[in-house]
Amino acid sequence: MNPDQMSVDAVIDAVSAVFMVVGALMSLGAAIGLLRFPDLMSRMHAATKPQVLGLFLLLCAVGLQLRTWWVWPVLVVAWIFQLLTVPVSAHMVGRAGYRTKHLHPELLSADELEAVVQQAAGEHGFTDDK
Amino acid sequence: MTRQRVSLRQELPLLVWLVIVWGALWQDFSPGNLLFGALIAVVVARLLYLPPVELGGRFNVLRAIPFALGFLAKVVAASFQVLFLAVVRGPRVISAVVAVPLRSRSDLLVTATGHVISLIPGSVVVEVDRSTSTLYIHGINVRDADDADKLRKEVRETEAGLIRIMGTKAELSALNQEVGA
Numbered sequence: 001m002n003p004d005q006m007s008v009d010a011v012i013d014a015v016s017a018v019f020m021v022v023g024a025l026m027s028l029g030a031a032i033g034l035l036r037f038p039d040l041m042s043r044m045h046a047a048t049k050p051q052v053l054g055l056f057l058l059l060c061a062v063g064l065q066l067r068t069w070w071v072w073p074v075l076v077v078a079w080i081f082q083l084l085t086v087p088v089s090a091h092m093v094g095r096a097g098y099r100t101k102h103l104h105p106e107l108l109s110a111d112e113l114e115a116v117v118q119q120a121a122g123e124h125g126f127t128d129d130k
Numbered sequence: 131m132t133r134q135r136v137s138l139r140q141e142l143p144l145l146v147w148l149v150i151v152w153g154a155l156w157q158d159f160s161p162g163n164l165l166f167g168a169l170i171a172v173v174v175a176r177l178l179y180l181p182p183v184e185l186g187g188r189f190n191v192l193r194a195i196p197f198a199l200g201f202l203a204k205v206v207a208a209s210f211q212v213l214f215l216a217v218v219r220g221p222r223v224i225s226a227v228v229a230v231p232l233r234s235r236s237d238l239l240v241t242a243t244g245h246v247i248s249l250i251p252g253s254v255v256v257e258v259d260r261s262t263s264t265l266y267i268h269g270i271n272v273r274d275a276d277d278a279d280k281l282r283k284e285v286r287e288t289e290a291g292l293i294r295i296m297g298t299k300a301e302l303s304a305l306n307q308e309v310g311a
Contacts, residue, residue: 025213026209026213029209029212029213029216032213032216032217033213033216036217036221037215037220037221037223038221038223039225041225041256041268042223042225042268042270045212045268045270046216048248048249048254049211049212049249049251050209050212050213052209052249053205053208053209056205070157070158070159071157073150073153073154073157074154074155074157077154083245083249084245086248086249087244087248087254088245090248090255091244091248091254091256094254095256098256098257098268107225108224108225108226109224109226109273109274110226110272111227112227112266113227113256113266114227116229116266
């Protein structure tokens with residue numbers, strides 16, 4: 001093996017090592033956020049954002065280490081599915097959480113949805129959401 | 131039961147995507163495998179019928195690439211922001227639920243905007259009002275009206291970027307007039 005190829009290998013190893021460590025850090029950040037944030041909706045922020053990046057970095061590291069081009073489409077598809085599904089699940093959980101009043105009004109500086117919900121409830125004669 | 135026929139042109143993006151997923155999962159992009167994948171994609175699309183997604187009829191690749199790169203940068207920024215907030219602010223973080231009226235009435239654009247802003251800094255969609263195209267967004271670390279305005283502006287800009295990529299011509303000209311005015 002000539003020295004050039006050695007150094008290319010070393011660079012790829014170093015880059016994937018950085019990706020893996022940062023990716024793991026992002027997942028750790030998501031876990032810390034889930035523990036420390038006060039209500040359900042701020043926890044959804046922690047559950048959606050850092051782990052999308054964390055998965056991206058870990059998939060990149062896998063792709064760099066396997067060194068075959070045909071593994072990249074699988075990794076890209078895996079990440080795209082993550083991008084498509086994460087906001088939907090966060091939205092569904094957040095929406096259910098809002099409707100069942102799992103929130104702390106004292107931690108909200110503004111709530112422009114509340115008036116709309118109240119009005120809709122008044123119009124239909126419901127005290128709670130259908 | 132009568133079904134509205136979907137034209138092949140309308141269905142094509144879905145079929146292409148299914149074939150790409152097929153090839154990626156087999157890790158084999160040889161012509162034979164892709165052909166078989168296309169066959170399965172057509173059968174799946176015929177048997178498991180879904181209402182077609184109404185596309186705007188245009189897609190601007192030159193706008194899409196910078197948007198995708200900017201999106202990636204924002205995902206990175208969002209992750210570090212959440213990490214920072216989780217470690218430093220923790221239970222004392224102040225949030226807000228902000229209503230953002232969107233320009234577009236197209237389901238595709240509202241969905242795409244909702245997806246993108248769920249992944250960029252500080253926002254998760256809580257509720258969608260489809261009749262008025264209004265997104266209700268939970269913004270983290272939104273402490274006063276100024277922050278809420280900033281969030282609103284950010285969402286509107288994201289939507290503008292998506293309209294430039296794949297909005298209909300009418301939406302695009304409305305956007306250009308708004309920017310020009």
